[in-house]
Amino acid sequence: RLLGRRHARVVHGPVQLTMAAALTKSEVETYLATVDLRGPLEGALNAAISAQAKAPIEFFGAYFAAGGKAAGPSTALTKKDVETYLGSVDVRGPLEAALNAAVSFQTKEPMEFFTRHFAKLSQPAQSGLSAPAAAPTGPQLVDVSSLTQIAKDYLGLLPQPEKPTYRTALVQIYVRSAPYGGSDKSSNGHRYDMVPFANGMINAGISCQPIHYVHEEHDTFFEVVKNFDALIVRCNPGQIKADGGS
Known part of the structure; x- marks a missing residue:
């Protein structure tokens, strides 16, 4: 399950992986067996839910930049609270895109990769890349x-x-x-x-x-x-x- 222990009673699907460009199914499976991408992303999702983050991109940027730590206190939420939040804010979309990007690049350092990934999304003009x-x-x-x-x-x-x-x-x-x-x-x-x-x-x-x-x-x-x-x-x-x- 995508959600961690804190929200274990809420049933949600996992982050979905779209087959990375130029990689075979076998290559993707081999890569995912050696590098833990889902752990950091599931941690980010749970942190966003607990914080009821309204701006997911900025939240994830700060979360990964802090080494996987959310700023501010977490909130105890009911199942209804979580479902209402997930129905109003798309937090899975950016995480699924980050997952696919990490697989495409075959990164060996997920936390560093996700930090750069969300920093680029938040400030594309300052990323240092051609845009x-x-x-x-x-x-x-x-x-x-x-x-x-x-x-x-x-x-x-x-x-x-x-x-x-x-x-x-x-x-x-x-x-x-x-x-x-x-x-x-x-x-x-x-x-x-x-x-x-x-x-x-x-x-x-x-x-x-x-x-x-x-x-x-x-x-x-x-x-x-x-x-x-x-x-x-x-x-x-x-x-x-x-x-x-x-």
Whole structure:
């Protein structure tokens, strides 16, 4: 179980691992058998629940930077308290993205890796890494310039294949009235799992362009996306309505 002893009576699923790009199932299983990733992540989840953290990314950044220690007192919670919290704040999304990133990089130092990972999410402009501000373009890609660019950057996204087998898009919804665009988003406007999904496609020789659906551009959006071979829709239920659409 993902939750530790303190919340043992609350039934929740484990952090889910999406197959890391360019790794076989056997390679992933071998790696997970030698490096404990779930322990630190489960500790972070329990700490966030106890603290009722409203900003998971910042909380996890501070948690791992402190060596796996949460700032402030923990709270004794009932099963209903935990379920209510998990229903209102997405804490699993960022942890699952961190798990997949760690597997992809085959890190041997999980705590150090997670510290850097969440620091980058919290402050992408200060991470010291290249974070292209413009959406990926090129003659091999679909022209999406008529759509509003919501994302602040594309940190971590691999270069698109020069001759893609297929052309795909990963569609996201940014809720403008919500902090960061929704509890499933990083501070750059993308979902936490955008990079693992898109890079998995890219490593398979398939282009994958992250885009956002904006309801005011409905007709334009569907004119653009008909040029893709496939769409990967990654949004939480109700996000279009929450952003003012229908």
